[in-house]
Every structure is written in C-alpha cells, then in structure tokens.
Amino acid sequence: MLHRSKGKALREALIEWLIRICGISAVIFVFAIFFFVFWEGKGLIFNNKVNINTASIEAITKVEGIDESLASKIVSTRSEIKLEKRLTTEWLLKEELLDEDTFVLIEPFIKAKEFSFWKFLTTQEWYPASESNPRYGVFALIAGTFSVTLLSMLISVPFGLGSALFISEFCSPKLKETLKIIIELLAAIPSVVWGFIGLTIMNQLIMSIFGAQIGINVLNGAIILALMSVPIIVSIGEDALQAVPDSYREAAIGLGVTRWQMVYKVLIPAAKNGLLAAVLLGIGRAIGETMAVLMATGHAVNNPFDGDFPFLHALESVKTLTATIAAELGETARGSDHYQVLFIVGILLFSITFLVNLTADLVVKGIKNK
Amino acid sequence: MKIRYRTSGAILLSAAIILLPGCGKKASNGDQGLGTGNATEIQNAGSDTMVNLALAWAEEYKKLKPNINVAVAGGGSGTGIAALINGTTDIVNSSRSMKRTEISKSKNTHNQIPKQHIMGLDALAVYVHVDNPLEEITIEQIGMIYAEDGNITKWSQLGITPPGGNDEIIRISRQSNSGTYVYFKETVIPEGKEFKLGTRDLHGSKDVVELIGTTPSAIGYSGMGYATSHVKMLKVANKKGDPAYGPSLQNAMDKKYPISRPLYMYTVGEPTGHIKSYIDWCLSDAGQKIVVDSGYIPAP
Numbered sequence: 001m002l003h004r005s006k007g008k009a010l011r012e013a014l015i016e017w018l019i020r021i022c023g024i025s026a027v028i029f030v031f032a033i034f035f036f037v038f039w040e041g042k043g044l045i046f047n048n049k050v051n052i053n054t055a056s057i058e059a060i061t062k063v064e065g066i067d068e069s070l071a072s073k074i075v076s077t078r079s080e081i082k083l084e085k086r087l088t089t090e091w092l093l094k095e096e097l098l099d100e101d102t103f104v105l106i107e108p109f110i111k112a113k114e115f116s117f118w119k120f121l122t123t124q125e126w127y128p129a130s131e132s133n134p135r136y137g138v139f140a141l142i143a144g145t146f147s148v149t150l151l152s153m154l155i156s157v158p159f160g161l162g163s164a165l166f167i168s169e170f171c172s173p174k175l176k177e178t179l180k181i182i183i184e185l186l187a188a189i190p191s192v193v194w195g196f197i198g199l200t201i202m203n204q205l206i207m208s209i210f211g212a213q214i215g216i217n218v219l220n221g222a223i224i225l226a227l228m229s230v231p232i233i234v235s236i237g238e239d240a241l242q243a244v245p246d247s248y249r250e251a252a253i254g255l256g257v258t259r260w261q262m263v264y265k266v267l268i269p270a271a272k273n274g275l276l277a278a279v280l281l282g283i284g285r286a287i288g289e290t291m292a293v294l295m296a297t298g299h300a301v302n303n304p305f306d307g308d309f310p311f312l313h314a315l316e317s318v319k320t321l322t323a324t325i326a327a328e329l330g331e332t333a334r335g336s337d338h339y340q341v342l343f344i345v346g347i348l349l350f351s352i353t354f355l356v357n358l359t360a361d362l363v364v365k366g367i368k369n370k
Numbered sequence: 371m372k373i374r375y376r377t378s379g380a381i382l383l384s385a386a387i388i389l390l391p392g393c394g395k396k397a398s399n400g401d402q403g404l405g406t407g408n409a410t411e412i413q414n415a416g417s418d419t420m421v422n423l424a425l426a427w428a429e430e431y432k433k434l435k436p437n438i439n440v441a442v443a444g445g446g447s448g449t450g451i452a453a454l455i456n457g458t459t460d461i462v463n464s465s466r467s468m469k470r471t472e473i474s475k476s477k478n479t480h481n482q483i484p485k486q487h488i489m490g491l492d493a494l495a496v497y498v499h500v501d502n503p504l505e506e507i508t509i510e511q512i513g514m515i516y517a518e519d520g521n522i523t524k525w526s527q528l529g530i531t532p533p534g535g536n537d538e539i540i541r542i543s544r545q546s547n548s549g550t551y552v553y554f555k556e557t558v559i560p561e562g563k564e565f566k567l568g569t570r571d572l573h574g575s576k577d578v579v580e581l582i583g584t585t586p587s588a589i590g591y592s593g594m595g596y597a598t599s600h601v602k603m604l605k606v607a608n609k610k611g612d613p614a615y616g617p618s619l620q621n622a623m624d625k626k627y628p629i630s631r632p633l634y635m636y637t638v639g640e641p642t643g644h645i646k647s648y649i650d651w652c653l654s655d656a657g658q659k660i661v662v663d664s665g666y667i668p669a670p
Contacts, residue, residue: 090470104474127564129448129546140567199577204584213536214570214585299545300570317570327545327573330449333475334456 037350041343043335049111052087053078065105073097111337120344126301126319128328128338136341138348143303144218144318145352148293149286151222151314152229156286157279159226160233164278167234168241169263180235187231191292198224198296212315218304219314221297225289229282236281240274241267273364280360287322287353294323321349410644415443416450416463417549418574419492419593420633423664424463427652430660434651438644447549454636455479460645462636465492465549466556482639487649490658491667493622493630494554495594495603497579499586501533506605506614509628512558515539515589518566525587534586542578542590543569550575553631554591591629594618595665622667633666 050063052074060071077097078087089107092098098106115136123137167179202223203215210219244267252262268275298317305312325342332339414424421444428440443450443459450462455476468476468484476484496512498504504525511528514520525532525539543565544551555565572578578592583600594617597603605614608628621627641649651657658668 093470103470104477107471107474125567130564133562133564199581203581207584213538213587214540214581216570216581294573298570299572301567317568319571327571328547330445330452330547332448333452333472336471336475 034350037343037346041340041347044115044337044340044344045117049109052089052110063106063109065102070097070102115337115341120341124301124303126324128341134337138321138345140301140303141319141321141324141345142348143305144297144301145287145320145322147218147304147312147314147318148221148225148297148320149283151218151312152225152286153279153283155222156226156229156233156282160230160278160282161237161275163230164234164237164241164275165263165267168238169259169267180238183231183234186227187235189228191228191289192295194224194228195292195295198292202296206315210315214298214317216296216298217315217317218297218312221293221318221320222314224292224296225286228289228292229285232285233278233282236278237271237275240271240278243274244270276364277360280356283356284353287349287356290322290326293320294326297323299323299327321345325349410438412438412440412461412645412648413443413459414440414461414463415445415453415459417447417465417633418444419465419548419550420463420489423490423633423661423666426660426664427657430656431648431651438648440648446545446547447552448547451476451636454484454638457638460637461641461649462634463489464634464636465631466552467632467634468636476638480638484636484638485640487635487637487653488632488669489635489652490633490661490669491622491630492633493594493617493619493627493667494550494557494591495597495617496606496629497582497590497592497597497601497603499533499582499588500600500602501586502602503530503532504528504604506607508607508610508612508614509558510609512606513560516541516543516554516565516569517559517563519563520566532587536587538587540585540588541566541569542581542585542588543571544575544578544591545571545573550592554629557629557631593665619662619667630667632669 050059052060057068057071057075060066060074061068066074074087074092074097077092077095089098089103089110093100093103120136120138121142122139123135124140125135125137126141127133127135163179163183167176167183171179198220199216202220205215206212206217206220207215212219248266248270249262252266257265297320299319300317301319302316304314304316304318325345328338329342332342414428416424421442424440424442428442431438431440445453447462447464447466450459450464451468451472453459454462455472457479467486473484496507507528511522514522522528523539524537526537531537544554546552551571559565570581572581572590575592575596578590579596579598579601582588582590583598594603603617605616606628607614615621615626615628617627617629622630635649635652637645637649653669661668
C-alpha cells in the first residue's frame with residue numbers, strides 16, 4: 001500500500017512538472033522568437049562596418065585590405081564628387097580605384113549609408129535589392145497592411161458577429177449543428193487556396209463588377225481575408241453568447257421583450273468581452289496572414305490612402321509587410337543588409353501585433369472593472 | 371495497477387512513435403546500399419525559368435546513371451544563389467549572372483571563386499493582352515514605361531487605345547529574387563535607375579502571363595515558352611527606326627531579337643566528380659537536345 005502511494009505521488013509530481021513546463025513553454029517560445037528576430041536584425045542598427053561616405057582616413061585604413069594610399073584616394077574621390085553620388089565598393093571598382101581581390105576582401109566591412117530608423121518608417125521608397133542605391137522605406141508597406149486589414153474588418157465584423165448571433169439565438173438546433181460544421185470547414189481551407197481563389201476567380205469578378213483596371217488589389221485581399229477571419233469571429237463569438245446564462249434570457253422574455261430586444265439590450269452587453277475578443281483575434285489573423293495577401297493584393301509598393309474622398313482607394317494594388325518578408329527573405333544572403341532589414345520589418349510586425357493584443361487586454365480589463 | 375499498466379503502455383507507444391522515423395531511415399539506407407550501390411544526391415536549385423529544363427535534364431540523367439539522383443528545386447535565381455553561398459546546394463541554375471557582391475560573399479564562405487557555366491539561351495517576351503492593338507515597341511519605350519522617372523504612363527502616349535478603355539498602363543513585373551527581373555532591368559532600364567514604384571510584382575513566370583490574359587490594360591514580361599492564346603508577344607526593336615523582331619528561336623539565335631539572355635549554372639568552385647560529369651553531360655549533344663526540346667536556344 002505504502003509502495004503504491006509512493007509511486008502515485010511520484011507520478012503525480014512528474015505530471016505536474018510536465019504541465020508546468022507546457023505552461024512556461026509559451027513564454028519561452030515568445031521570448032526566444034523575439035530574441036532571434038531581434039538578433040538577426042540588429043546588425044543594421046548597431047553595426048561596426050565602416051561608412052566610406054563619412055569615415056575618416058584612419059577609420060578606413062583599419063579595414064582589412066585597405067592601405068593608407070587607397071584610403072586617402074577614397075577620401076579624395078569622395079570630396080571630388082561631393083556626395084552627388086554615394087560611394088559604394090561597386091562604384092570604386094568601376095572607377096578602378098579597387099582591384100577585384102581588394103574588393104572581395106573589403107566588401108563585407110564597408111557600407112555606403114547610415115540606416116535611419118525614422119526614414120525607414122516614414123519614406124515610401126522600397127528598393128532593397130538595388131545595387132547602386134538601396135532604399136528601405138516601409139511606409140507604403142505599413143499602409144498596405146493597414147488598408148487590407150481595415151477593409152477586411154469592415155466586411156468580416158458585421159458578417160461574423162451577425163452569423164454568431166444567428167447561430168446562437170435565432171436558428172433551430174438542427175440547422176445550428178450543420179452551420180457550425182460548415183463554418184469550421186471554412187476555417188480549414190489553407191491560405192494558399194484562398195490566395196489562388198483571389199488570383200483567379202475574385203480577380204475577374206472584381207474587374208467585371210467594379211470596372212477596376214486590375215483585379216488583384218486591396219478589395220480582393222480584404223474579401224479573401226474577411227472570408228478567412230469570419231470562421232474565427234463566428235466560433236469565438238458564438239461561444240461568448242452561449243456563455244451568457246439562460247436565466248438572463250428567461251428574465252428578459254419574462255419582461256415581455258421581443259427576441260431582437262433581448263439580443264440587443266441583454267445578450268450583447270453581457271457577452272461584450274467575448275465578442276471583442278472574437279473581433280481582435282480576427283484582426284490578429286488578418287494582420288498576420290501572408291500567403292493569401294501575397295497572391296491577392298497585387299504586391300505593388302503603393303500607398304492606397306490619400307486626402308481625397310473616399311480616402312482609401314480599394315481598387316489599387318498594395319504590398320503588405322508579411323508578403324514582403326515572405327517574398328524576399330529567400331533571396332537574401334544571411335547577414336546582408338537586405339536580410340537584416342527584413343528582420344527589422346519582422347520586429348515591426350511583431351510590435352504591431354503586440355500593440356493590438358495589449359490594447360485588447362486593456363480594453364477587456366477596462367470593461368471588467370466598470 | 372491497471373492505470374499504471376496503461377501509462378507505461380502509453381509511454382512505450384510514444385517512445386515507439388518518436389523512434390520510428392529513425393528506424394525507417396536506417397532501413398531504407400540499407401536497402402539502397404544493397405540495391406543500387408551508393409546513391410549520390412546532387413542538389414540543384416534556382417531559377418524558376420529553368421526549372422522545367424533542369425527537371426528534364428535530371429530525369430534523362432537518371433536513366434543514364436540510375437545511382438545518381440539530381441534533386442531539382444525552383445525558388446528564383448537569387449534564392450538559388452543565396453543557397454549556394456549558404457552551402458545548401460551544389461549547383462545553382464540562374465537566369466542572370468552572379469553579382470559581384472554575391473561572388474565576394476561566396477568566396478568568403480567557400481574560399482573559392484564560383485564557376486560559371488553557360489547552359490543555353492532564352493528569349494524574354496514582352497506580353498500584352500491579345501486584344502491590345504499594339505504590335506511593336508522599342509527598348510527605349512519599354513524603359514520609359516518601367517523606369518522610375520520614365521514618362522510613359524498612358525497607352526495613348528504609345529498612340530493606341532487599349533481594349534476596355536482604361537488608358538493607364540498596368541505594369542506587371544516579377545519579384546526581385548527572379549533572374550528574369552534582374553535581366554529585364556539590366557536590358558531595358560537605364561543604368562543606375564530602378565523600377566517605378568507601384569509595379570505589380572508577381573511570383574512566377576506563368577502568373578505574369580495569366581494576369582495579362584485577364585487584364586486588358588496590362589503589359590509584362592516573361593519567358594517566351596509561357597505564351598497562351600489570351601496574350602500577345604510584342605515585336606521589339608532596339609531603337610526607333612530599327613526593324614522590330616518577334617521573339618523566336620531563329621531571331622534569338624541570329625541575335626536579331628534584343629532581349630535574349632544566357633542561362634547559367636554556377637558551382638562553388640571548379641566542379642569535380644559527379645557534379646562535373648553532370649554538367650558536362652548537360653553541355654553534351656544529348657543534354658543540348660533537351661534544351662531545344664524545352665523551348666530554349668542551345669549554348670553557343
């Protein structure tokens with residue numbers, strides 16, 4: 001008896017530890033991923049390469065393979081052209097200041113440009129693969145992500161909450177089961193299939209219905225994203241409505257209200273935390289989605305917002321942050337500027353989703369404390 | 371007791387599941403060893419343009435030497451070259467030459483200068499919608515349509531009205547990891563300039579042609595092997611006043627068609643052993659016949 005209970009205690013302790021590890025693992029993963037993304041991207045912000053457009057002769061001489069005469073030649077060339085054109089190692093090679101062997105030696109230690117985080121966030125020119133003058137401005141990409149997400153939420157929130165209400169409150173139990181199964185099936189469609197639908201079917205539909213010049217645009221991406229986030233909004237929203245105790249419904253009906261009055265005045269206020277969580281998870285899905293938007297939005301660097309009515313031009317193509325990372329990361333050599341800038345885009349995306357989640361938490365807490 | 375028995379069963383089962391793939395691998399290696407001698411794998415990645423050609427080569431070579439397995443992957447020339455630098459592929463197919471920075475990176479990693487092999491030629495076609503009345507275009511005009519400060523943005527500037535009545539030119543391009551993108555940029559865009567922002571960057575050669583087939587006011591570029599009945603290949607002239615030639619095998623071989631380019635393979639250094647014999651075979655008459663069968667032009 002004693003032996004057995006000892007074994008039992010040991011086993012329970014083991015299980016407890018396993019569960020504890022599972023719980024902590026999420027935290028570890030989040031930090032590990034954040035650390036990895038930051039580590040890969042940090043080089044561009046805090047690097048120790050020499051900037052040949054600003055460095056002194058002494059600093060340039062410290063680079064392996066550059067002797068004093070070459071360094072002074074570089075500096076005199078620099079003042080001759082007076083920064084009309086920035087110096088790059090490529091250019092020095094062309095002007096025959098460098099030979100191939102020196103080029104190969106010094107190329108990894110030289111950079112032509114300071115990375116400015118402010119410029120990165122506020123300019124629209126995204127030319128990461130340019131040889132002569134790479135420019136990293138993500139403003140248009142942020143606008144692209146924002147426009148597609150915004151429009152998709154305008155479509156999916158009313159649809160999603162509406163069908164959650166219908167499934168939870170208005171339909172017969174039999175229809176309810178069928179609808180739930182079908183909506184869950186909708187969630188199981190892979191995003192590349194959605195993207196393909198956007199590229200082929202939606203493309204043609206949007207061109208013929210709206211007379212758009214090109215069918216892969218903000219609207220196309222937003223509709224595809226809305227279809228992808230509706231199942232999440234519906235199933236979480238429906239759970240939230242189910243969680244409202246039946247006594248609320250009975251009390252409301254006992255007071256003689258109609259069904260709609262009961263939903264509007266009693267259920268929605270009672271379930272608002274859960275409904276808000278449903279919407280925010282939908283937004284999270286929309287911001288993070290990659291493959292479908294890559295295929296459906298046209299992938300063109302373009303800011304669809306402007307001051308003229310209707311402010312958001314939904315029939316223009318855009319490029320999103322996620323799609324940019326997916327499309328370009330494969331081509332970059334590890335540790336190159338382009339590679340690092342893509343990781344900085346990753347950090348940016350991470351921060352945006354973190355902000356959305358944090359806002360959600362604060363809003364939900366605020367509602368609770370009222 | 372009963373519960374305990376079940377738990378240990380579950381642990382055994384999960385242990386078996388974890389160990390299973392390992393066992394499987396071992397067994398299959400043993401089989402290969404007995405069956406066909408030591409199978410060697412050559413990793414071959416890169417250009418999407420060349421992926422069908424590379425697959426055809428690999429299949430034919432497999433018939434010749436069954437114990438050598440050439441694993442072909444696409445992804446784009448840039449992606450393949452990055453893989454060569456990172457050491458995850460043996461041969462890169464590339465529809466552009468390696469950039470100096472890439473050569474320097476590869477040399478720093480592998481201590482050898484990458485070796486270039488010209489495997490064939492390809493002609494890049496400029497596509498418009500089949501109902502578009504435009505027949506000819508010059509390199510300079512293409513440059514003004516695509517380059518960042520080029521001033522052609524409307525079809526009326528080229529003197530035509532596109533079907534559907536939308537005057538704005540919709541520019542279709544490729545993503546920057548594609549060799550087709552780089553080659554097109556080098557050929558039509560003035561040096562030091564970039565593409566205009568707002569160009570739609572699509573993922574594959576086939577996607578470009580398909581999108582142009584459904585978009586009346588679009589223009590784009592892709593390999594000539596991808597033509598369908600919904601698109602039209604423009605005749606291209608070097609400059610104004612020169613005769614324009616359509617993209618065809620003959621015109622490209624005679625160097626009349628201005629946008630034709632070499633197709634390369636790269637290895638980390640001078641190839642040896644299996645890799646060398648594979649590349650030599652691709653350049654032999656048998657290998658070059660496959661180049662022609664795939665719609666490309668044999669190596670000069």
